[in-house]
Amino acid sequence: MGNKQGSEFGGIMVRTEKTNYFAGDLVKGNIYLHIIKSGYHGNVVQFSIVGKEKTEWEVSTGKSSTTHRGKNVFYEDSFVINTFLNENLMVGQFVFPFELELPLDLPGSLYHSYGLLASVAYKIKVRIISNSKSINDIKNEQEIIIREPIQEILQASQKKVTANLTTWCCKQQGFCSITAKAEKNLYQSGELVNITYDIDNSNCKLNLEKVDASIMSRLIIQSNSGAQYRQEVKLNSVSQSGIQKGMKLLSSASTGCSLQLVNIKNPTIVLAPSTNGSLVNFQYYVIINPNFEGCTFCSSKPIVEVPITLFTLLPQEDQEPIAQPENWQPKAFQPFLIKSNSINPFNKNSLKKMANPMNS
Structure with missing residues (x-):
């Protein structure tokens, strides 16, 4: 379901209510998980958000040229949405609602590619972490656009x-x-x-x-x-x-x-x-x-x-509905309120310690 990267065991998809937000807004959305085949070794549902800047331009001097590049991950956080008790993921359909409060000081999204590259981009990523070296994570991602908040007082x-x-x-x-x-x-x-x-x-x-x-x-x-x-x-x-x-x-x-x-x-x-x-x-x-x-x-x-x-006013959005699998009757979990933390987002041991195990 919704997992463009595909897996024989099923798919996962993240969908936010909107795609445009101001810094400081509350992002609401759902993670949809559809497991169609048993035998997947993994039970941690992980949510991540990443804000990244990229730059690239070329300077020519005579017959030679130099390419300058920049990359800065200025916002990165990761959370365990759920840990199933059974380490072998069971066949089933699940929905995990979430709420994420964005920091107030995030720079606005930007993409400029006329003769150079200058981008500020944000992605929300979800995955089921595989415990097997021979099986990849089941994962999906969605880009969101963030605008800087209108903090100035309207004045001359x-x-x-x-x-x-x-x-x-x-x-x-x-x-x-x-x-x-x-x-x-x-x-x-x-x-x-x-x-x-x-x-x-x-x-x-x-x-x-x-x-x-x-x-x-x-x-x-x-x-x-x-x-x-x-x-x-x-x-x-x-x-x-x-x-x-x-x-x-x-x-x-x-x-x-x-x-x-x-x-x-x-x-x-x-x-x-x-x-x-x-x-x-x-x-x-x-x-x-x-x-x-x-x-x-x-x-x-x-x-x-x-x-x-x-500044830009955020548009009124009308997203296309998700194409649901046949006989889609998922088990819905309670909304997960995501708050920022200082734990290394790619430390799997730390992720497991954060999780509150819930029965499937």
Whole structure:
């Protein structure tokens, strides 16, 4: 039943009520066990959950190239759902309900494969542990998607930057300050981001010719060796007129703009939510980039980055029902409340000590 890997003795399947969760949610589901043939040496029903990050990218230098890889198992736990008294598993049908409380600090799921690999993924695994070296475990797994919880208070996001400007690398031209503000700090894909900004160019000798406002995404990934790769993508942007030297520009409807939170080159793509892992970090921000007259390439500029968070509401799910075996009349056990523990999840001796034997 439901065991794609198959076994002559039967099958096992895990099915959660949903496939999408927020960190901190309670995951409810069932483990279905269908043993059709006697002689299987094993009586421990094990439940595991694993959260794993993976990264991979290639760097070319001349004729040679180097591939960087990262792997991090940041969340791993395992529990015995049931131990049958008979070490030779009996023929029968069984259902084991379970409830698992997810930690609050889990990074959100992500899969990015455009020219590189950056993934944060979660899997729930179930198996009947075989006590025979010649017989494999009966097992099954299911992937679940986890989103980071919306912990921020809905509020404006604001930042100010002041910079001294020079032309031709050394000629002092005074300083300019820019304060930029996004109307709020939490957004969904497709929403309008309303941006306003103040410019104080009163102590600067250079005209500010134009202001570029953009929404950017920033992906930062790392390898296990410490190498890092950064990818920034301009999602949407607009250019507006600047101001003269010695002037101030206060925020108003005329100095603001509205940019849709979409990839303007591929507007049908739903943007991935922000995530904050150890090897994989994916964030969004608004950037205000001023362009001054003259040669200011070697000069610092008051470039303002205002961070914003992109979140996703979990969908209303309607999973297809499980195709039940003929004459499916399982014995149902009491729900098993899974709580985190520090026992090595792959230590079979520890697993047996955890179990409360129950008659089949």
